Each structure stands twice: as C-alpha cells, then as structure tokens.
Amino acid sequence: MDINFLFLGLFLSLSFFCSMSETSFFSLSNLKIEDIKKKHPRRGSLIASLVDSPQKLLVTILICNTFANIFATLTASKIFATYFPTMNLWVLILTMTFMVLIFGEVTPKSLAIKIAPITSVLVAPVWFILEIVLTPFIFIFRQFVKVLVAIVSELFYPNIKESDSYKTDEVIEVIKESQKHGIIDKEEGAILGNVIEFANTEIWELMRPRNEIFSLSSDTIISEAIEKIKERKYSRIPVWEDEEENIIGILYVKDLLMINGTKRKLSYYKTILRKPFFVPESVKAEKLLRDFKTTNNHLAIVIDEYGGVAGLITMEDVLEAIIGEVIDKDDVRPLYYKYNTSMIEVEGKLDIDEFNKVFKTAIRSSEATTIAGFLLEKIKKIPNVGEIFLLDNLQFKISGALPNKIEKILITKIRKIKEKKIL
Incomplete structure (x- = not known):
C-alpha cells in the first residue's frame, strides 16, 4: 500500500481535529465553562485559561489547521501524479476542495456544535501544550496581524471605534442563559436586561410626546384649572403663555392648594410656578436620572434640536425603563x-x-x-x-x-x- 494514502488520511484527520476544536472552544458560554469546572475542575480551569486568550488560541489552531490542509493537498498531488499522471489539474483542485470542506470544515464543525463541552474537555490539554510549543510562531503571527489590522483600519475605517454593543450583547446572553438554567427568575432577568440597555437609552425613547402632554394656559381661571387637574390627576403640570411652545413654569398641585382666590387667572400667581427644567432629546436616560437627583426635579420638558417642545419626561418614566411599570395608587384604573x-x-x-x-x-x-x-x-x-x-x-x-x-x-x-x- 502506498504510504501517501496513510499520510493523506493523517493530515485530513488533523484538519478534522483542528476545526472541531475551534468550534468547540468558541461556542462555549461563560455559564457552560463554569458548569464544566464543577464537573471537571482541572480541565475546566484549563479551558477557561485557553478561552481567556481567544486570539492566541485561534492563531494556534489556525497554524495547525493550515499546516494540515497544505500537506494534505501536497500528498494528494503526489497520489494523483503516481496513479493518474494524465489527469487534469482542476480535477485535483476540485477533489481536494471537496475533501477539505467535508472532512476539514463542515462535518467537524457541525459535530462540535452538538458536543462542544465533551470535545473541549478532551482536547484542552493538547491545545495547552501546543500553545506552549508554538509560542514563538504565535508571537510573530500576532505582531504581524496587529500591524496589518492597524494599517487596514487606518486606511479604510479611520473613524470607526470599538463598540461596546458587543459587550452589551454578551451580558444579555449571560442573563438569558441564567434564566434558562434557573439561576435568576424571569422578573430579575427583565430588570437586569433593562439595566444593561438603560445605559444606551436616549430620553426621546421614553418621553411622552408633545401631543400627549397635559398642560395649562396662564390665562386659565384657577377654578377651571382645579377641575381639569381633578379630572387628569397629575401632581405637576406645565404652564404656557401665548403658545404651547412657551413653557413658563411648572405648577405643583400642592402649591395651587395654598391659593385662596379661585376666580383669578394663573398668570396672576406666576410666583408659585416652579422653574421648568429643560433637557435636549438626545440626552441619555442615565444622565437624566442623575440630573433629576442633583437638581431635585421630577419632571423635565424635552426640547428638540430647534428649541421646540418635543415632549415631557418624568422620573417615573425613567424608572419604568429599568424596573417596569411603576403603579401609582391613582393609576390603578381599568382602561x-x-x-x-x-x-x-x-x-x-x-x-x-x-x-x-x-x-x-x-x-x-x-x-x-x-x-x-x-x-x-x-x-x-x-x-x-x-x-x-x-x-x-x-x-x-x-x-x-x-x-x-x-x-x-x-x-x-x-x-x-x-x-x-x-x-
């Protein structure tokens, strides 16, 4: 038997091993790794150390996989030259492409997805040793890649910065996995998810739009204002003058109760109006929550880029984005x-x-x-x-x-x- 057939099988097997290992390691979630640690403490710690340096692990696997595929192709060319000397070169290329795809990519990776934890436990020691043996080559490759990536990024993507969205997505995935495994319940998961996404939420996403704002004209008679407030049951109401865009103050119901006369207009009692707190609609909800605390405000008028009133937002609206709907005793009424x-x-x-x-x-x-x-x-x-x-x-x-x-x-x-x- 020609030994080249044996070498071809060996190199394809090595390619199979590399591809299967790659998919196994990189499909493991943090929770799954922790689960492996409980069952196999030493192997689990080994897997964690490998995955903690993903670039180093990936370069190690790719070096071995590339080596296996190149030598498999060279061996196949020798076999074709010996047994099929008149065969067209394209037949060799198509044959090896098919074999590498089947035995070196599709099959091992599809299998690895199903048995990733088992495979990772079995192959972790091998890759730990290979990382040590190939350290000089890994260092050279990583430095070369770092320089190349920097050049390409500067030439084609000069204004692109690393985004935190991937980190956010990863945390959301951890929360989902925690819910799935019963570590946290549905309500806790929802709150944690809201907290993570809250950092990137802008207030225009949470505000009450302009057409839903309950406000009063400064020309409103006090008795009429009281009736409207009783009907709508708000404790803080924007007051405008001449036009709804011109908010001159915020009326607190508790201040309104201090007024004796009810036949005068609100404009007569401007001194009881609180100074309106204006914020641009692009402000992050997280910052607004801090501003509410430092300024001792509970309501803000949201303005658009042209200075017009875009909407209204309260501390309750912001808190609801984190913990869900806040039920007020006066809100408990069916629709x-x-x-x-x-x-x-x-x-x-x-x-x-x-x-x-x-x-x-x-x-x-x-x-x-x-x-x-x-x-x-x-x-x-x-x-x-x-x-x-x-x-x-x-x-x-x-x-x-x-x-x-x-x-x-x-x-x-x-x-x-x-x-x-x-x-």
Missing part, C-alpha cells in the same frame, strides 16, 4: 368599563387582544395594536365626539376625542344588518 355583555366603554389605548378577551370578540388588525388604532385604520380619519360607525356587528360611538386622537369609545354589540353597514 374599560363593561356595562353588560353587549356594551362596553373603552379608552382608545386599550390593547386589541385585551378587548377581544374581555368583550368576547375577534377583531384583527394588520397594523394597529390598540382599539383607537383599529378604528382609525378602518375609517381613515380622526372622528368627532358623537360620531357613530358600524363595523360588522359592532357599533363604535366616539365618547371622547381630541383634535389629534381618539380618547374614549362606547362599543355596542348589535345584530348584523347589512343595509346599515358602513364599512
């Missing part, structure tokens, strides 16, 4: 009131799925998620209070609306009468 099995009044922001569950219906929308959105999608306009619309067997009567949104809808189940169907 609907069910009169009977065939009549219900809902707020426009009620979720469609919740409405279907409560009212035993099956309405669907390809775009909207709320009842108001569903109705707007169907009628293609913002309705006025009192308008009635019939959709299938449901009658929608607008019981509350602003110029730019639907606030409340009275919905009644009726018999399907084709002649009265509007849409």
